[in-house]
Amino acid sequence: MTRTTGWKTVAQGSKALIIDRYGQSRIVDGPQRLFLWRAKQFDTLVRYAANQSEYLWIQHADGTVEHRPGPCVVFHNPLLIRDICVRKAIVLDGNEVLVVYRKSQETGKMERRLQQGPTQFVPSADEWMHEFSWHGPDKTNKTKLIPNQWRFTKLKVVPDQFYYNVRTVDDALVKVKMMLFYEIKDIELMLQETKDPIADMANAVTADVIAFASQLTYEDFLEQTGKLNELGSFPQLVKRTKAIGYHISKAVYRGYQAPAQLQRMHDDANERRTKLKLSVEQVEQDQEMTDLKLESELDTLKMQHKLKMEQEEHKHKLNLEELEHKIAMEDREHENHMQQMILERQSELEMKQNTNNQMVDYLRQLKSLGVDLTEYLKSKNPRPDKVTRVVTDTDKADIHLHSSSAV
Structure with missing residues (x-):
């Protein structure tokens, strides 16, 4: 085995692993300048750093796994660490939830908890997230649901909707286009009762539409399609969504699609009905015009009679007011004349009284002078x-x- 001998440099901010010829190891922090003599191994350790939105996944040599949230720095020591990597923290919006599982160290049973957003979530080493696998719309046809199309770990808790076409099973195959608006209300109940709520809702609305259409003829069905906008027409859908922790807020009927031959027959029948309806409407319009003309003439006569009566009443009112004014003027003249007579009489009486008083005074003076x-x-x-x-x-x-x- 080749031995390492000579000068070695450990840069600042770095670390190195040195194993001597006796198998003893040590970690050297930089900056340092070292002289090695027949060292068995000299390795500069790989540096791993995680920022605030990351964490380090560390698998130790004893098999344990550690999640170390950032910001942090770890040097990969192969004697202690088997593997290490940088992973992104899970970012949750305010309308997202994580379903997190872990094994209890005390009871050994599986525990489940809900991690609500908004937050940056770093799972512990003994935790893992629930992965949902639901029916989802086909990328080329939004009304077609494909199994396991939606795979995700972040559960949306805001109101949502999906399109779905229901094929009725009867003599005339009709495709009914529906749109459902739903909202999750109880996540725990949903996790316990179903693993694919979209499939459950699609099956329930299919059952309700088939039950609705099976009781009607094709013509009656087309006349009563407006009821498909009412939640009362979907008892199984409402019951099932409630049982799995969801709430259906609205069901919207978006139309229907029928086979070409059936649609052509229906269009022809509609055309005939429309012509008959237009004929009836024309007769009704003519009758309405005649009625309106007669009613207009009657209204004109009534108006003329009313105007004549108003004129007579106005004339009578003017005559009455003139007579009342004349009587009032005569009463006022008579009152003024009587008042004038009273004033004249009072004046005469006052003059006579004054004359009598003067005569009495005069006679008193004569008597005082001794006149008989x-x-x-x-x-x-x-x-x-x-x-x-x-x-x-x-x-x-x-x-x-x-x-x-x-x-």
């Missing part, structure tokens, strides 16, 4: 010298005149 008021008043109002009376007899037309001289 009786004689004064007689002189003011003398007695007439002669009085003539006219006496008539009812039975006779003779008139007698009696005269007497004043005393």
Whole structure:
């Protein structure tokens, strides 16, 4: 065996493994300058580094495996480490979940836990992830599901949808196009009850569509396809998705596809029905036009009558208002006249009262001066010298005149 002799250099940041001729080993950290004498082995160790988004997978010489999260640096010592490699940490978004398994050191049983995102996940050496294998859409035909098309470890927990075509089994083969919107609600229940929920939902919707179509004729089926947009038409789908921890939020009917001959027969029948329907609609439209014309004429007569009545009512209202105004004016004039008469009468009374008061004052003054008021008043109002009376007899037309001289 060739022995290593001479000067050796270990660079800064490096390490070297030296085994002497007696089989003893040692690790030398750089920077160093060494002189070796008949050394059995001199190897510069390979340096492995992992950053913050990586980890080191290390298999030790005793068979144990270690996962060391970054950032870290490990030198590959072949005496202690059998193999080492750098692996990426598993990055989880907020809508992703990992199903992680490990064997319990205490009980020896398998344990399962859910690792929720968002996070960077570094599994322990004794942990491994559940790998899902589900039906998935064909790359060339999104409505065709292929077994084991979807293989993944990150489980999406956001609402999703898939397309699926159902072939009905009856005298007329019809392909019904469906679109299902689903969302996972219970991951633990899903792991316990199914290993391929997409296949379960496809089988359930197929059973429901066949049960729906088998009770109807082709014509009735085409008339009632709108019910395929209602979840009430899919009892088996709703029941199965609930049993596996999923929820169907909506089922959308996207149309149908029938054989060419059947479709041609259906189109011909539709054409005949359409012509009949158009004829009936034309008759109905003509009748509606006649009804509208008569109704319009009737409305015109009603409007004219209404306008005439309104004019008469307006004229009557104007006459009534004019009469009421005239009466109000006459009442006001009469009231003003009465008020004027009252004022004049009051004025006359006041003047007469003033005259009487003046006369009383005057007579009081005369009395105070010693004047005989009786004689004064007689002189003011003398007695007439002669009085003539006219006496008539009812039975006779003779008139007698009696005269007497004043005393």
